[in-house]
Every structure is written in C-alpha cells, then in structure tokens.
Amino acid sequence: MRKIKITAIIATVLCLSGSGCKESFLDEVPLDRFSPENLLVDEAGFETAVVALYQAAREEHTLGGVNFDYMNLGTDVAVWGRPDSRGFKDYTLLNSQFDAVNTYWDWAYRNMIRQSNLILDNINKPNVTLSPAAKASFSGQAKFFRAYAYNILATLYGGVPIVESQISEPKFDFQRSTKLEVLQFVRKDLEEAAVDLPAVTNESNGRIYKAAANHLLSEVYLSLGMETGDVTFYDKSIAAATTVISGAAGKYQLMTQRFGDLTRPGDVFSDLFWTNQQNRASGNLEVIWAWQFESFTLGGGTGTTAGINGGNNHLRLWAMEYDRIRTPNAVANISSDSLQRGIGVLIPTNYFKYDIWKLDPKDMRNSSYNIRREFYYDNPADPQYFGKKILTKKDAQGRLVVALENGTLTTQILDTARMYYPWIRKIDGLAYNNDVTAGRTSNDIIVMRLAETYLLRAEAYFRKGDKTLAAADLNTIRTRARAKLITAQDVTVDFILDERARELIIEEPRRRTLARMGVLYDRVRKYNPASAGTIKPNNALWPLPLKVIDSNTGFKLDQNPGYN
Template identity: 45%
Template sequence: MTRQMNKLTININWKKALGMCLLVSVVGCNDDFLYEQPYSSLSADNTLVSIAGFETYMTGLSWAAREEYSQDDNTFFITNFPGTDVGEDAGAEYFTYRNWISYLTSVTPEVSTNWNWAYSKMLPQANTVIVYANKESNKGIWQNEAQKNAVIGEARFYRAYTHNFLANLYGGVPLVDTIRNVPQFDFERKDRKEVYESAKKDLEFASQWLKPAAQTLPGRISKGAADHLLTEVYISLGQYSDAIASASRVINSGDYQLMKARFGSSKDNPGDVFSDLFRDGNYNRGSGNMESIYVWQFESFTAGGGGTRDGNQGVRNFGPFFVRILDPDGVPNVPTDEMGRGVGRVRGTEFALYDIWDDPNDIRNSEFNMRRDFHFNNPKSKYFGQLVPARTTAEDTLRSMYSYPRKIEGLPWNLNNTSGRTSKDVYVYRLAETYLLRAEAYFRNGDLQKAADDLNALRARANASPISAGDVTLDFILEERARELLFEEPRRRTLIRMGKLVERVRKYGLLESSRNTVQNHNDLWPIPQVAIDANFAKDLVQNPGY
C-alpha cells in the first residue's frame, strides 16, 4: 500500500509540475508571484511604456504569428496537408494519416505543438499589448485615441486569428482574453460558437481602427486583413449577409485588385501573371502586387523576417526527393537553385494534381505553374538535360518524382540550395481568397449567380472557361480553392470549417489506408492530453471519439 501511495503521490506531483510549467507559460506571472524583479530591458513593464516600445513588441508579435509556419521543420505542413483531399504522406517512412486510428490521438505531436503555439506564444503576447495599451499609466504616450486603438486593433486581430485557428481545429476551446498574475489550473472549454463570437468582436474592432494597406508595413496587419478574416468568421457563425458585406469592403476598397497583367521581378521573363504572384520579391505591395493582403515575411533584412528554422521550408516539404533519382549509369541528380532540394514530405493527391485540371487553357496548370516534366540535371551525367523517363516503383513516384505547383520554388536561403529552404515570403491572405470566401457566403445565402460571378472573376484571370449559377456547389468551390490556392491555404482547417473533411478524404485521399481508416469524429482534432493533465483543477472535456 505504501509503495502504491508513493507512486500515486509522484504521479500527482508530476502532473502539478507539468501544469505549472504549461499554464504559467500561458497566463504569465508577475514578480509578486516569483519574488523576483525582472531586469531585462525587453520585459513588458520596461518596453511597453512608449510608442517605440509598442512598435518593437508588435514586430515580435508578427514574428510569433509567422512561427505558425516556421516554428520547426514540418509541423505546419503535416498540420495542413496530409490526410486531406489535396495532400498525403509521400515517403515510405512517413506515417501520419496513413492510418487515422493509430495516428490521430491526443498525444499526436502537432496536436500539442499547435495548441502550445496558440496558448503560450500568440495569446499571451497579444493580450499583453492590449492590457498595457489600455493602462492608465500609458495614457500620456498616445497622440490620440485612434493611434492607441490601431495598436490595440492589430493585437486584437492576432487574438482573433488565434482563437479562430483553435476553433477551426479543435472546436470549442478555452478563451484567453487577458493576462493573469498567477497560474490557472481550471480553464474550461467554451462552446465553439462562443469562440467564434469572441473572434468576431475582436475583428470588428480591428476593422474599425486599423489603417488601409497603403499605410501598413509589409507583414503587418491592415484593415483589409481584418475584414478578410472577419468574412471567414461570419461564415462560421452562419451570418452570411455580414460575410458578404465584409468581403465586399475588401474587394471594393480600392486598396486591392486581382493582378491581371505581368508585374514584378520576372515580368520580362517567360511566364504568366499567375506565376508572377509567386516569384521572389513579388509578394509585397512594393513589387506592384496589389493582390496581397497579409504576408509572412521571410526575406532577409525585413522586420519580423527570417524564421526559427532559417527560412521558408516549403520546397523542402512539398518538393520531391529528386536527388534520389539516378540516371541509367547510376549518377544522381543534384540540388539546383530552381528546384532546391525537396525531401518529399508531402505530395499532392491525384485529385489535386490531375483531376481538377479539366480546362486545358487554365494558366494555373501551365508549365510556368505546375512542374510535370523532369530532366537529368547533373552536369557529370552523359544524360544531362534529357527528360527523365516515367518511373513505376512506388517510392519513386510517391516521393522522388511527382508533379507539384511551382509556386513553392524560390531562391535558396543564404545561397544554399542543399538545405531545402528558400527566402521567399508566404501568403496568408490574398484577394483571390476573399473572392472565394464571398462566393461561399453568396452560395450559402442562396444567391448562386453572384457566387458564380465571384468564381468567374478568378477563372477569367486564369483564362479558364466561365461557369454558370447551376455549377456552383460547396464541392465546386473547394475545387476552385484547390486550383487557386493549392499548397497555400491551410487545407485541413478549410475542410473542417466547411464540414467536408471526412467526406472528401474518403473520396479523394491518395492512399487506400487513409480513405478506409478516417472516422467521423476526425472532423475535429482531439484536445491535447498534456493540456487535459495540466488543467487538473477542472475537467477539460475531450472531443468525442478520442
């Protein structure tokens, strides 16, 4: 009995210690609790006392937001693409959504990694800005109320973005809307609708006070970004007329336009306007790109730019492991500045790479935007420059040589084309998606013709044939999103938000094992077990099925 009691005591103490670590990181603490005086010049008490201090902190917050993508080598990519209708595991050793039953559990790594990013980075930092900006002691630093509310509005955008992110993936979650001075162990899940309502309230404030795009630095949040996300939140709440209105504010603002003519760094090179959208240096408005709304900064010497893992890992995760393809004499291919060095972490499904491309004139499927042919690229090979014949072995076709959208390609990070990383920026929102969101809102509101009109705005730019009102369905909208936003949009979150994940995995999943093992309850992620254990003063209810 004594040995059992000791074991129980150890387990309880371990949980308490874990809870202390996790929840202190979530809610923060002050020197009254730790009995220490923070001397760092970067503490909130020392930094958030001037406009310059708030600007420094907001740069850090934009960096933290970008960490959703770059916090480690592949969490973003596993989170959003394998086990969807557009992506699946490529290499044989990758085993995420090949079997949903064994893989997707409350201890799956990305389930807790994304939760921790939201609760230990984004929400504490955003709430710190909001609380300190409203402090009576800081009242004198603001030139006027509009200046203060613009700072608060940007922080509230990030808080809304994070709560919306959590609600998309996990459903109802704890709402964290302030900073706390002591650890908390009794968080409770709010209803998913309540989480969306909180995000809506934050975004409506942000839309009112944020500046237009022309007055916003690259990587920072504009009024258009707030209205774009607000459109998605309104749709999630079933408020379709409001969604149409917020999307229309973006589309009709004059701040943005669909790019229809060649522009930017490669406009005089072979290509088309869609390929121009994804050339190095073309992501921000300074290039002439009037379509970008919110862009994560990876180019060097940009405030908030760079990345924990040294650049944009897109080509590493999405690109095929082409260096493993040998010529007939056994000479391997080599990394190049154009293709970089992929490792075949995620590849497209047959649906995304082939089935959706039913219009031969669609420039989004042109040679400038989809790489379908490969050539031996090692100068030491006597086959140099020749077309690589089709491969038939599973590992080659699944991992080492498959078609992919060329939007992932870019100049190598630090001139190192062996790392699989580029210095390209990353779109979070661009105007094309605003049209897609408004089309969805029109469809759900019963106006199929206006939905078709918005879809045709994108199809006209792509030189694809127009559709009629009778063609518009949620599935068609998802197909158009795949054509326009393949490997851009966080596809899993889109499918979960639209209630289509399980249905479309069963229909379009690349691997039979994935199609056969996905379960109805997988329409939401589980709550991380580590969060449940840490919240020991109150039951943090798990999602059904996990």
C-alpha cells in the same frame, strides 16, 4: 519589414517575460528595461511588443518541424510520402498526445494569445503615451492576432477556454467555452480591429491592415452561419468581403498583367509567387498579408521551432526527391538554383494532380509555369544527358521506369510517391541564404490574398442561396486564369472546394477549410486513398492535449468525442 525582422530578438525577450508569476508579498520594482512595465509606455515599446506577434504568427509555418505540414497532410490535396503511417496517413494515430495536437495548442496560447493580451492589458494604462492613431493601430493588430489564434483553435478543437487577459499566477480551473462562444469572441475582436486598423499603404509589406481583419471576418461569419443556422451571417460575410474587394479598406486588385521580373519566363499567376514579388513594393496589389523572410538578415527567418534554421520550408516539404533520379549512365541529378532539394513528404493527391484540371486543361494555373510535369537531367557530370528531358514509360507491371530515347526501358524504377510527380511551382524561389541543399527559399509566404476574398464571398452567396452572384465571383477568378467560365447551375460546395484547390494549393490550410465547411471526413474518404480507411467522422476535430486535461486539476475538462 527590415525593422520588424531586426526587432524580433528583443521581441522574443518581451514575449517570454509576459507571463511571469509574482509572489504577492514581494514589492517588486522592475529593473529590466525589457519588462512590460518599462517597455510598454510609448510607441517604440509597443512596436517591439507587436513585432513579437508577427514573429509568433510566422512561426506557424514551422509548427510541423522539418518534415510535416499538418494543415495539408491527410486531406484531399496531399498525402504523406513516406512508407510509414505518420502524417495523417493513419488517423488512428491521432490522439491526445499527437505532436500536432500539442504544438498548435501551445503556439496559440503561449505565443499568440499571451502576447496579444500583454499588449491589450497595458495599452490603456495612465502612464502610456501614445497618439490616438498609434493606440488604435496597436490595439487593432493585437486583437487581430488574438482572433486569428482563437479562430484556429475553434476550427481544430471546437470549444476551448477563452483567456482574454494576462494570467499572473498559476491557474488550474480553466473551463471550455463552446465553439459558438469562441467564434463570437473572435467576431468581436475582428469587428473592433476592422475599425481600429488603418487602410493599407504602399509601405505595408507584411503589416496587418484593415483588409486583413475584414478578410478573416468574412470567413468567421461563414463559420457562425453554419454553426447557428442564422443566414444573416452570410450577409455579414458578403459585406466584409466586399469591403476589401471594393477598395474601402485600401487599394487591392487581382493582378491580371505580368509584373516584377519580366525577364523570367512565366505568366501573371506565377508572378504572384516569385521571390521578392509577394509584397506591394513589387507592384503586387493582390496580397493582403504575407509572412516575411529575408536571407542574411537578423530576424529574417524562422529559427526557434524544432531546429529549423530559417527560411520558407515549402520547397523542402512539397518537392520531390529530384536528386535521387539518375541518368541512364547512373549519374545522379543535383540540387540547383532551379531545382532545389525536396524530401518528398507532401505528395499531391490524384485529385489535385489530375482530377480538378479535367474541366479545363488550359487553365493558366495548370500551365508549365505553375505546375512542372516535365523534368530534365541537370548534372553536367554526364554530358550525354545533361539538359535532356527525362523520358519515362510503364513496364509490364505498371511501374514508371526511366527510358532511353529509343524507348528501351532502363532498370531505374521511379518512386512516384517520393521521386517523380508534378511539381507545384509556387514553391520555386531563390535559396534561403544561398543554400540550395536545404530546400528552403527566401520567398515570403502569402497568408491572405484578394483571390481568396472573392472565393469567401462566393461561398457566402452560395450559402445564402444566390448561385448567380456566387458564379460571378468564381468567374472573376477563372477569367484571370483564362479558364472556361461556369454558370449558376455549376456552383456547389464541391465546385467551390475545387476552385479553392486550383487557386490556393499550398497557400490555404486545407485541413481548416475542410473542417470549417464540415466536409473533412467525406473529402478524405473520396480523394485520399492512403487515409480513407482510417479516418472517422470525429477526426474533424482534434482532441484536447492530454497534458492540458491532466494539469487542469480544479475543473474537469471534457475531451472531444471519440478520443480518450
């Protein structure tokens, strides 16, 4: 992936040049060697253009800037950790000028779809010299990324305009396609990508291959089945997932034995997420697609969105403000290699922290290697307490307070919304650029892995009415976790969502999962007390950005119901 990262700077130039408007009376001769006319003629040029798509896709990670993860906040698994009403704590703030509403729309159309169209519009030109295999691969990657973006748009906004080629002059009469039409467009792109893309190779870190297209197809077929009521789409979903699970798209497998750095205490589930262990080069055959990060490497981190200075931002967002905790001698903890700086803005709900583990507390995914529930003083400036466990007790008012070894309460009240709560250890990793105070790691971010493919197939079996096979796929996941097995009678939509939370917390864009399954409103009302009082059924879809409606002067774009 070093080539992908280093090429990112050139790719950005190309991405920005891809939508320039020309005056019809000018006879332009492209002199810039990075212009599409000069660059998109051979394999090196198309590789540069495709790299821009990988870079743009990775920027999805920082669309919430330094403080937000919009795909998890305000759902059943995470609540905003600050005392104000941002972060979907108050759903009445969700309107057509809301930051996320604009940011995701712009990212999809300006970065992902535009760049995909640039590649697809140029790849069949007569002056292009590509081998059939290279042409198929570049085309497949571009179609995958275009489909990936449109699937997100359809899930978040419903029907949106479909732009399937470059726009070379101002356009003010975009029309919304229906959600079904958008999903069918996504389906077509992915079906073609699944044919064009090659099977995975061992040198495929971060690359999109045939399995990624089939994995996403399995999800899209589920959406089509629910949108149309046509149950044959569930058979298609099962077939797409089976293509990946069976090995027809290349060798993938659930990791069941420890791998990677075996000197580090852990289990096989924790091994999946440790630094430098997300890719096939480390022996991880479960990951289908991961966004790549690399410390001290040009193009190795995000850097173009909201002032982010690079790296995987998960630790900063999900970890508690550990350095605010003080010893009984009033010496503050410090950010260190093992406990880097979090800002406590995404707080797991009680549903995730406690409820879903009641079925089997010994589930591997609930082990101390995967969820840290005990903490220690880590500042050597206080030798009396350095390395000792932080002891806590409830006071008469029910507040959590730091306690002494003899049980005496101190005066330090722990803010369980920001300072002290279970730490999901998927976020652990080596500090990005060795900066433990930034709250960022160099961990690659897993976007798709085989465990979710099983979960998608289980959902398809369930929606088809075959609970026995659905339970079998769920038990495949639970067997790896050494968890109690279930029966067909246990399989419900809620159980599938519980299992997705146990397996995919932080990895999955939970908002999109709940919206796709039509349960966002109900699940937030049930499991997120901070947001339950303000969410409305119409919030399952976001509004279209006001600026998009206002600028589309040639045709009236209807707003989604419930929004102005």
